[in-house]
Amino acid sequence: MADKMHIKLTVNGTEEEFLAEPRELLIYTLRERLNITGPHIGCETSHCGACTVTIDGKSVKSCTMFAVQASGKDITTIEGLGTPDALHPLQEAFKEHHGLQCGYCTPGMITRAAKLLEENPNPTEEDVRFGIAGNLCRCTGYQNIVKSILAAAATMNADASSSSDAIGQTKVEAAE
Amino acid sequence: MIPAAFDYHRPTDMAGVLSLLSEHGDDARVMAGGHSLIPLMKLRMADVPHLIDLQDVEGLSGIDVGETIRIGAMVTQADIIDHTGLTASAPILREAALQIADPQVRYMGTVGGNVANGDPGNDMPGLMQCLDAQFTLVGPDGERTVPARDFYEAAYMTERGDEEVLTSVSFAAPKGGYAYEKQKRKIGDYATAASAVQMTKDGGTCTSASIAMTNLSDTPIFSENAGAALAGSTVDETAIKAAVAAALADIDPTEDNRGPVAFKMHVAGVILTRAITRAWSRA
Ligand SMILES: Cc1cc2nc3c(=O)[nH]c(=O)nc-3n(C[C@H](O)[C@H](O)[C@H](O)COP(=O)(O)OP(=O)(O)OC[C@H]3O[C@@H](n4cnc5c(N)ncnc54)[C@H](O)[C@@H]3O)c2cc1C
Ligand code: FES
Ligand code: FES
Numbered sequence: 001m002a003d004k005m006h007i008k009l010t011v012n013g014t015e016e017e018f019l020a021e022p023r024e025l026l027i028y029t030l031r032e033r034l035n036i037t038g039p040h041i042g043c044e045t046s047h048c049g050a051c052t053v054t055i056d057g058k059s060v061k062s063c064t065m066f067a068v069q070a071s072g073k074d075i076t077t078i079e080g081l082g083t084p085d086a087l088h089p090l091q092e093a094f095k096e097h098h099g100l101q102c103g104y105c106t107p108g109m110i111t112r113a114a115k116l117l118e119e120n121p122n123p124t125e126e127d128v129r130f131g132i133a134g135n136l137c138r139c140t141g142y143q144n145i146v147k148s149i150l151a152a153a154a155t156m157n158a159d160a161s162s163s164s165d166a167i168g169q170t171k172v173e174a175a176e
Numbered sequence: 177m178i179p180a181a182f183d184y185h186r187p188t189d190m191a192g193v194l195s196l197l198s199e200h201g202d203d204a205r206v207m208a209g210g211h212s213l214i215p216l217m218k219l220r221m222a223d224v225p226h227l228i229d230l231q232d233v234e235g236l237s238g239i240d241v242g243e244t245i246r247i248g249a250m251v252t253q254a255d256i257i258d259h260t261g262l263t264a265s266a267p268i269l270r271e272a273a274l275q276i277a278d279p280q281v282r283y284m285g286t287v288g289g290n291v292a293n294g295d296p297g298n299d300m301p302g303l304m305q306c307l308d309a310q311f312t313l314v315g316p317d318g319e320r321t322v323p324a325r326d327f328y329e330a331a332y333m334t335e336r337g338d339e340e341v342l343t344s345v346s347f348a349a350p351k352g353g354y355a356y357e358k359q360k361r362k363i364g365d366y367a368t369a370a371s372a373v374q375m376t377k378d379g380g381t382c383t384s385a386s387i388a389m390t391n392l393s394d395t396p397i398f399s400e401n402a403g404a405a406l407a408g409s410t411v412d413e414t415a416i417k418a419a420v421a422a423a424l425a426d427i428d429p430t431e432d433n434r435g436p437v438a439f440k441m442h443v444a445g446v447i448l449t450r451a452i453t454r455a456w457s458r459a
Contacts, residue, residue, distance in 0.1 A: 002181040022184035022227065025218075044177050046215050047364070049280060058254070058283035064214050065284075068184050069229060112279070133363045134278030 007071045011036060012080030022068045026060075027051045029067040030077060038078035038107040042136070049135030052108035053077045059115045061134070078107035081114055089159070090114055090152040099148030101139035109135045113149045121157060125150065179217035179224075186229045190314060190341065193228055197339045198316055200226040206341055208250060208289035211281050212298075236288070236343060241265045246346040249288025257282065265349045268372065272303045272356035278364040291324070292342045294332040297366035301328060302390035303356060305398040306372035309347035315340035328395035352376035353459030357451035358390070359443050361434065367391040368434045369444040371423075373455040375406065382406045382456070387419065391434075392427040392444050399423040402448070411456045420448045 004019040009029075016034055030036045030053070039062055042050030046064045053062045054076040082088030090110045093099065100106045109132060116123065116131040123131065128149045129142070137145060187193050197204050204226035207213050216222035230236060236250040241261040253273040256262060263270045276282060276290075276299050290300040291311065304311075304324035311322050316339050324345070327335045336342060351374075358370035370390035376383045385406035388398045401422035409415035429440035 002183045005184060021181060023179045023181055023217075025178070044218070046211065046281070049278070052280060059280045060284060061280045064211055066184070066210075066214070069210065069231070116279075130363075131279055134280040 005068050005071075007067050009067070009070055009072075010074045012076060020067055022066060024067045026053075026062040026065045026067045026070050026075075030062060030075075036077050036079055039111075040104055040107060042104065042108075047136065048105070048108075049112060049132075050105055050108045052112045052135065054111060054115055057115075059112045059134070076111070078111050081110065088114065089155045090117070090149065093148040093152035093155065094145075097148040097151055098144045099140070100145075105135060105137040105139075109137065109145060113152070117149070117153055117156060121153060121160075123150070123153060177218040179214075180220060182217075182224050182227050184227050184229065186232050188232045189234055190343070193230065193233055193341055194314070194316060194339070196226065196228050197341070202338060204228055206230050208286040209252065209284035210289075211277075211285045212289060212293050212295065230288075230341075241349070243349055244346055245349055246344050247287050248344050249286060249292075249342050251287050253277070253282035253285050253287075253290075254279075256287070266307070266347075266354075268303065268307070268350065268354035268356055268374065271354070272299055272358075272372065275299065275356060275358045275360075275370075281364070287345060288342045291327075291345060292334065292336060294328065294334045296331055296394050296396065297391045299356070299358065299367065299370060299390050302370065302388040302396035302398075303372045304345055304347070305388040305396050306374055306386050307347040307350055308386065309345045311336075311342055312344045312346065313337075313340040314343050319343075325398050331394040350374050352384075353455040353457065355451040355454035355458070357447045357454065359447050366434075369429075369440060369447045371444075371447050371451040373448075373451040375411075375452070375455045375459045377411075377456070377459040380410050382409055382411050382415075382459070385419070385452075385455075387423055387448070387452070389423065389427060389444065389448075392429045392440065394428075394430075397423075397426050399426040401426065406452065411452070416449060416452050419452060420445050423448050 007020050008017045039053050040050040042048035044063050046061050051061050051063045056073045082091045090113050112135050128146050205224045206228045208230050237248045239259050239262050240246040253276050256269050256273045290298045309324040322335050353375045355373050359368045367390045372388045375385045385403040387402040402419045405419040405422045431437050
């Protein structure tokens with residue numbers, strides 16, 4: 001039996017330290033050890049994307065990484081993206097545009113979409129479909145998921161341009 | 177799905193990797209992105225008592241673009257897609273990488289893992305044969321290079337020794353037109369048939385053609401005869417047909433859940449025709 005190892009992760013801004021066997025998959029660490037149950041187990045075979053989290057800026061299927069591999073890294077799950085009172089624009093858009101039915105795929109889908117929009121803030125419909133190809137949904141037929149992501153992109157861009165207007169405004173005021 | 181227990185090592189230099197490999201022999205295996213190895217460990221089809229994670233090993237990343245292009249073993253498929261210099265110089269890499277798996281897998285899957293794995297379904301080995309790439313291996317006896325075209329022996333059997341690590345792939349910057357064409361059952365799937373083609377031309381005549389195929393035998397297949405059928409021709413219908421026939425004569429697909437042999441031969445013909453036509457239109 002392999003010795004347990006000391007593992008240190010930052011999950012949604014909180015440092016977590018524990019001892020675990022090297023064979024412990026990250027999805028189990030999150031769900032069962034840390035009680036972070038947003039990331040789901042769908043297929044457990046690296047195909048469905050329900051377990052998607054962001055690790056040091058990459059979308060990763062956490063059923064296909066050992067916790068010890070992630071030691072020292074920064075992890076964001078759906079729990080780190082918004083709160084019930086202040087939803088992330090993607091969460092708001094999924095709610096508004098019926099981007100979910102049973103909701104099983106949703107945490108992975110939104111976590112992936114957040115990364116996609118960070119890399120490509122102005123995606124076309126095709127970019128969105130290609131960018132979420134690693135996330136399967138058995139309910140929606142994807143139509144409303146794509147719609148939600150495009151709507152969130154529009155909101156986020158509008159927010160960004162109004163806040164950069166605001167910055168511009170302050171600069172003008174400062175110059176005066 | 178929980179793999180059998182193992183010891184985990186994360187050395188920071190190649191000397192550390194090599195000493196672990198020589199200490200544990202057959203019981204040790206290196207891991208790059210883990211996206212081929214971990215699924216096998218979960219299914220208990222791979223038993224790895226000592227897992228050596230390469231993520232912190234120095235000197236395995238980086239892409240150098242010049243007359244010779246060198247790609248470090250730990251460069252991921254996502255890194256390839258994002259690298260504008262590489263895309264300008266060897267656009268076939270990005271075209272192929274975009275057809276591998278899905279975004280999540282491409283953040284993790286590495287060039288070294290893809291070419292060293294030896295799975296006939298992997299897309300990079302055929303691509304590397306088309307580009308006539310050299311693989312650099314480091315082992316207890318030092319460094320050596322092996323041509324991609326001589327590297328693959330059978331499914332999961334390669335020229336790499338158990339105590340060797342693949343550190344980089346390199347190839348001359350390709351010239352002319354290119355295409356990586358892949359038929360798959362769904363996005364994210366391995367190829368039913370795929371083909372990598374590079375072609376050069378002078379006036380209306382093809383001066384050279386390099387053609388390799390993925391998942392149509394138990395190894396990637398470089399078809400010298402297919403290339404020869406195009407060189408010197410105007411790449412008209414007759415020449416394309418001759419090249420496709422030559423390529424099909426070099427493969428030996430097996431029946432599996434992607435279809436029977438006759439279907440695979442048919443799909444291979446379609447894919448080859450498309451790849452040649454597209455590469456020629458870009459030459
Ligand atoms: C859902 C899914 C779909 C996929 N679809 C495709 C596809 O369409 N096309 C495709 O090509 N691939 C596909 N893959 C495989 C993916 O691209 C793999 O990640 C890749 O083949 C292996 O790279 P890796 O870095 O993950 O290697 P690992 O899994 O870490 O290693 C694979 C093997 O190579 C060995 N190895 C790794 N690095 C080295 C090295 N530097 N030197 C010596 N040996 C080494 C390991 O010991 C192991 O035996 C898919 C994977 C998944 C999970
Ligand atoms: S549970 Fe990880 S990809 Fe399906
Ligand atoms: S909403 Fe049910 S799987 Fe996507």
